[in-house]
Amino acid sequence: MKNLDESLLVHVPPFRKLSRAQIRDVLDLAVPKRFDPAALIFEEGMDADRFYLLLDGHIRVIRTTEGGDQVIALHIVAGQLFGIAAAIGRTTYPATAMAVDECLALSWPSDKWQSFVSSYDGFATESYKVVGERMGEMNNRIVEMATQHVEQRVARAVLRLINQSGKKVEGGIEIDFPITRQNLSEMTGTTLHTVSRLLSGWEKNGIVKSTRRRIVVTDAHRLVVLSEKSA
Amino acid sequence: MKNLDESLLVHVPPFRKLSRAQIRDVLDLAVPKRFDPAALIFEEGMDADRFYLLLDGHIRVIRTTEGGDQVIALHIVAGQLFGIAAAIGRTTYPATAMAVDECLALSWPSDKWQSFVSSYDGFATESYKVVGERMGEMNNRIVEMATQHVEQRVARAVLRLINQSGKKVEGGIEIDFPITRQNLSEMTGTTLHTVSRLLSGWEKNGIVKSTRRRIVVTDAHRLVVLSEKSA
DNA sequence: GGGGCTCTTTGTTCTTGATCAAACTTGGGA
DNA sequence: TCCCAAGTTTGATCAAGAACAAAGAGCCCC
Incomplete structure (x- = not known):
């Protein structure tokens, strides 16, 4: 559990600016987990107790309507954070995350988010950039669907x-x-x-x-x- | 310019937790501006040099396609921040903001965002909650449009x-x-x-x-x- | 090596809502 | 007061794509 290699995070945007020692600290708090294809990582509405970093594989983020229709909101690729409800002041996950293929992810308790943001310079900036990109993508999809x-x-x-x-x-x-x-x-x-x-x-x-x-x-x-x- | 009343911000979520003195500081940096109905406040793609707080009126946030179709992304009501590209790591505005009726807004230079976040406790949390709510709304719209x-x-x-x-x-x-x-x-x-x-x-x-x-x-x-x- | 599940293809019919086309209404400004 | 621009209504036609319906094809597991 404790022997994750530091090289894992060196090139991942949110952690890029951290020192070797800081990465060590972050990794020591991380829980790695493997997911089989089609495994559910978390579900819409669940208490958002952890946030994740995808190291390998692909995640599909899904919303399901009352009528049972599924809508795929986005796909997460290796190197991206997901399940970051904590970052946007949510206490539950807004969507379901499912492994598309075999996936490997790290996760941390959501209450660590605040301390990551304040302790690690650049972490907040890079993370919110991801949020911004996703908003942009969502926006584009709305425009597409409308026109x-x-x-x-x-x-x-x-x-x-x-x-x-x-x-x-x-x-x-x-x-x-x-x-x-x-x-x-x-x-x-x-x-x-x-x-x-x-x-x-x-x-x-x-x-x-x-x-x-x-x-x-x-x-x-x-x-x-x-x-x-x-x- | 400098005689904005502190009561303006006391009940506005992002500033709710600030002390009287802090609100004074924030207000002293703010530029108030009035907009006529249909006035453009900023346009998609423009350099995002300022962020805004709507004090009165209604703002319409619009995206225009290459084909000339317009899509209304959302409406901003009094008490909400808008044009907060800086918060999500963007340097240009992702959409156009237009006054629907007569509007009154305060604005600050985007480079003050960082210092607001670090100096004022609760400002970041409340602001990102707004981002989260907007994401939720956008998400719902995508699902609606799809199903x-x-x-x-x-x-x-x-x-x-x-x-x-x-x-x-x-x-x-x-x-x-x-x-x-x-x-x-x-x-x-x-x-x-x-x-x-x-x-x-x-x-x-x-x-x-x-x-x-x-x-x-x-x-x-x-x-x-x-x-x-x-x- | 077969059975069955999942995924894909293709045909037909039907409905929703876009498009085309005008006329009408309202309110503000000259 | 009249005019005109902006906004609204309503009708007729048409096309995109959904719904319905089956039949095929590929793959995994037993």
Whole structure:
């Protein structure tokens, strides 16, 4: 438990400005944990007792409506903080976090947040920058949902995924975690049927290539064009 | 300029915990300004050199797409901070702020943000609570847009407005600033035509009563029912 | 190596709400 | 007082995408 290597945090933005000794202190307070694919890390409404740093894997942040519809709010990639309800004055988690693939995360008790902010220079700044980026992303999604058609929204969602978690493969860029048409529909507010038809169409035009749970973008440029097609 | 009364800030959340002397200091740094209806306070992309506190009136926060569509992100009511790009590590404003009616606001240079946070206990906590609330609202809107029909979205938008800025009048609750069908459509991602038809329908059913730029909700309960109608 | 679960595809029909098109109303300003 | 701009209503048509319905395909586990 106590032998986490300091190199883990050296390159992670919120901790980048900390000294070796400070990182040691932070790590000594951290609890590492592994999650299997589809494991729930915390659920919407739960008491927000810990905050997390994802070291490896991908996390999906989900909200569920009373009607049972799921909406994917965002994906977290390695190196990002999540579950930081404490940072924005919340006592419960606003959404559910689920491991997409095998994940490794560190966590700390939420009541440590305050002391991190005051003890470690740069920690607050970097963390709130993350908050700002997420707000920006959310804002963009609202604008998209309000003004764009389904095809453009799905195109953007795919582009965002390859930007955040794209892996170069021969013939294009692959989303490097498993994702279904259903998932994509939950990110864009449409149905899996419509997403399936869109992907089939794009595949016919040589823009993407996809198999079960995997998507490779072969012509990102044309996807960008699609995503911008007149409002 | 220097004779702002301290009572202005005593009941405003971010400053609530400050001493009389501290409030004096804060006020001495503040620049008050009045804005006419429809005046732009700052625009998306502008250098975020100041942050604001709205003392009176209503502000509309707007994003405009390349295609010229406008989306209303949120409304700010008296007592709220806005333009707090500095708080989330941004150097430009992420959206445009426009006065809806006659407004009075205080503003401070953005570089004072850091010193406010460190000098005044409770300021950071309260401010980030506001950030958290806005994130929650944005999140809800994303979920709504993804899962609900237009009628439900418009109903919710109206309910939100009367919650935030409702004024009791005989016969119901009125949204206490001027708002057009067009505005409502920009809040919900639909067209003014559809909003007009919905409002006409509701009026026929005795749920609302509206004239040019004014909306009175006469039966909030039934509006809630409408807004929840099966996903 | 088969069974079953999960994911995907594809066809058809139907509904919502956008788009197009005008006319009407209201209130402020010349 | 009249005019005009801004805001509102209403009708008709149309298209995007949801809903309904099945059938296929890939993968994991036994």
